[in-house]
Amino acid sequence: GAVVSQHPSRVICKSGTSVKIECRSLDFQATTMFWYRQFPKKSLMLMATSNEGSKATYEQGVEKDKFLINHASLTLSTLTVTSAHPEDSSFYICSARDSELAVQETQYFGPGTRLLVL
Amino acid sequence: QKEVEQNSGPLSVPEGAIASLNCTYSDRGSQSFFWYRQYSGKSPELIMSIYSNGDKEDGRFTAQLNKASQYVSLLIRDSQPSDSATYLCAVQKAAGNKLTFGGGTRVLVKP
Numbered sequence: 001g002a003v004v005s006q007h008p009s010r011v012i013c014k015s016g017t018s019v020k021i022e023c024r025s026l027d028f029q030a031t032t033m034f035w036y037r038q039f040p041k042k043s044l045m046l047m048a049t050s051n052e053g054s055k056a057t058y059e060q061g062v063e064k065d066k067f068l069i070n071h072a073s074l075t076l077s078t079l080t081v082t083s084a085h086p087e088d089s090s091f092y093i094c095s096a097r098d099s100e101l102a103v104q105e106t107q108y109f110g111p112g113t114r115l116l117v118l
Numbered sequence: 119q120k121e122v123e124q125n126s127g128p129l130s131v132p133e134g135a136i137a138s139l140n141c142t143y144s145d146r147g148s149q150s151f152f153w154y155r156q157y158s159g160k161s162p163e164l165i166m167s168i169y170s171n172g173d174k175e176d177g178r179f180t181a182q183l184n185k186a187s188q189y190v191s192l193l194i195r196d197s198q199p200s201d202s203a204t205y206l207c208a209v210q211k212a213a214g215n216k217l218t219f220g221g222g223t224r225v226l227v228k229p
Binding site: 034042043044045046049093095106107108109110111112 | 154161162163164167216217218221222
């Protein structure tokens, strides 16, 4: 299957700092990537849909100025958590959709980034 | 009503038995259905996708879809301890659209 990587896998930062998380599709092009957040023992919650070359679409309740998304190329999307607070501590997971596939396609998930804000 | 509902479990099954997981969804316009497996501390991995009514088999896994009743199920035959994980049902309204996940069902396979 297709491979999606995330970097870093784990990050600890101080409250008030910003953290950037990268999501890369390694062997396919992805015009669309998705960013999810998962709290312990909870399911995945979609934060935003990242579209290459255009603005991201944020889900209701997600602050676009706090969670900055950039999708500058067909293989890279970044999520920046600005002015991080302890309540932002979570497991952040990206997924990517293969642009080459036709109608019935699947999303491939990255390994996730665990963020801890002190 | 949640868009995608699953029993949280845990579903405890003895090794070698069949594990049966169910998922219901609220939007009749949903077109694509997925089952993901997630181990603790890891990201989800795709097990099965199903798009039309009926059964779809892949190894020890069988997905069943009934659009009229708005449910999709997953059967795991010959369950192994390594199958112990949380299984997430995901529903998609149209190609390229976002996935909506259920809360997941935790499965415990006991040796």
